[in-house]
Amino acid sequence: MTGYAIAYHPAVHRGLIRLCGWPKNGKQAAALVAAVGTILAWVNWGLGLIVGALMAREMGRQAYFRKIPVHYPVLCAAGYAGLGLIWHYGLSASAPLLMTVEKHFLWELTGEAVIPVNMTIFSGYAIGMSVLVLLFAVGICYLLHPKPERCRGIEQYAPELIGEEAKEEKPVVVSVADKIENNRWIAILMMAIMVGSMVWWFATKGFMKGLDLNSINFIFVLIGLALYHNPIAYLRTIVRAAAVVGGIILQFPFYAGIQGVMMYSGLGVTIARWLARAATPFLWPAACWFIAGIINIFIPSGGGEWMTIGEIMTRVTNELGVPIGKTIIAYASGDAWTNLANPFWAIPLLAITRMRVRDVFGYPLTICAISMIVFFLGLTFIPY
Template identity: 35%
Template sequence: MFKKFTNGCVRVVNRWLPDPFLFAIILTIVVFIAAMAGTQQGPLELVWAWGGKGATKDGFWSLLAFAMQMALVLVLGSAMASAKVCKRALGAIASLAHNKRSAILITTFVSTICCWLNWGFGLIAGALLAREVAKRVKDVDYPLLIAAAYSGFVIWHAGLSGSIPLQIGAAGGTEILGVNYFAPTGDTIFHPMNLLMVVVILVLMPFVNYAMHPDKEHTIVVDPALLVDEAEREYKIETPADKIEHSRILWAITLILGFVYIVYYFVQKGFNLDLNIVNMIFLFLGILLHGDLRKYVDAISDAAAGAAGILLQFPFYAGIMGLMVAANADGVSLASIIAHFFTNISNDVTFPVLTFLSAGIINFFVPSGGGQWAVQAPIVMPAATEMGVEYGRAAMAIAWGDQWTNMIQPFWALPALGIAGLSARNIMGYLVIVTIFTGVVACGGFLLWGMFF
């Protein structure tokens, strides 16, 4: 019965799930039509709003800086995970796995922690760890092992690289519809309820994953050819240019400059994270771990391809945001219509739960935390103000909804699947169960958050 359910989910996803870029196009069309119907604006007015009205602060090009920040989160985290010292550490962790049970438990637990630290780092580190574990535990189900590695991604937006809490926690907050919203990381990432939900998932999800391990007859073991490591790039130092590129002096000066700034930042600002300082930390950690500027340049080049989806899709997310906030002569926008709908059917306790569920649905169409914030923040944050819901709780409801359905939206699984040599259909059935489990945890968590904090 269980296998029929998971196999059915896999068939549906494989048949109906297009490329994430097509989701952005489809959502653009849906929002365009909804805005015309809801606000009675003409198509040319909305096209003008979608494109930004000839400016860069609105519409299509309004998220350029944010898109760059998000691309760097992925690229810098991936480059750091590819450092030799990180790979050795993952190998040492993998050596602790001696049977199927420990293989799944260790892979899930470690990948979840890595994704909480940095989602780009966690995606790559989890896949690399799973490969190392598969070399040592020959009878583990390989698709489940890779699904376990990816399942850790379900808490990324509640962690240190979460784009929504870091943006609303930046100095001065973030401006939405002309209003400034601010919530420090103590009200988002480090709020006791957010941390409790993360801990519950961190502790229980490894056992949920192991409970799904198929019997021996249905276990799919790894093809040994998938576990052959690529030869390490060799460097020859022959010319003056080569010596400069591999200079330990330049490497050390770069590190000193970066880490002095990072320390001084926390002295001046306190422990208040935003996307810029998180990216700077991972940039200089990556340089440190690679031990060589030339090697780090090559690692960044290898990781940059993974950011292609962000660069292509973010302008369309920004255009959707322009459509959502485009107001008619009476000041009515599609965002305000939806915000009022939510305020009419919920209260200050249930509003974040409904926001979480709606964010999970929208994530199918906008598989990016930054893009989702662009689409939903103009709806949720004004409604939160109207209902008296703290900005941190409202923002985290969007963040949790975004990360929740990433389990069955394979866009972000692509880097891990590429390393594993698998396709989305191989792991999606297992991730449906992870989605159900984490959805229950999050709904319960937000209800408790509203009642007791």
């Protein structure tokens, strides 16, 4: 939701309008949506997903007015690509950040109380994979866009969006309570305290060990307050965010039940052990990616899945003598990968773009299938 709040800020929307004026044809439009959505998904998966959806929608609108043939479903798929290709290498990556917690749940197996982000997110291995999948996302979305005569634009899928424009809400200040809620000095005081806290935190822990899930969320709340200037405007945006992600929130208890079955029955460990049985040090990263991808279909939660199969993966890692950071990134690749085959995380995008699963998801499935080659080669041959 913190990513959503940033994505919906008027300044971000104005930036998207300018960006959407650049492409000269449909292929360039799809490539640009993929590039922006994928890069921002590395920064924060929620930010990438929402900005990707907003950009696909705005690109569809501008293409209609500029008479540029675009295929709206491909634009929507391009906006979603980052959630299946790059988010789990980035700053909101669940598994790597879980391992930065002092005495994380696997510390007795890893022998290290903290696995800092320079061994995972900021390792050469993860950065190399990030660059590789970014180039792949841009290239595949460019190639998937059909010829002009086969394009179906936003007017054929969501004509109601053509005349819809974002409006900036002006606060109505009547009572003393309204003045307090809209007072930017309160936000400035809050931000000063938050900045001081973050400076102390990173000065005490160091950047690599201090960057964890809590600090990342804290930073995004701080950015949101800085953008909106007052607490009530930020609060209203967070409330809207909760409405958009309501479909995801509703499904989480059901997936949590599946996670519980797989965790406490031993099914998840059994599947992971069976798939890991034939692994070698050379092929373990690719095997780890594939295992995570299969189990992610049943447990579409990066942190929840890692809690389920992290122990067996760490044990195999120790047996094979593979660096734990390499295994975590390989796992992260698989956890993200099959998001492209699961519409669970696409609910906000579908709501924003007014699209149906059947109209869009053939393209993410295609990207998912072709990306197998990219993940296998990258995870196997990029040095750690």
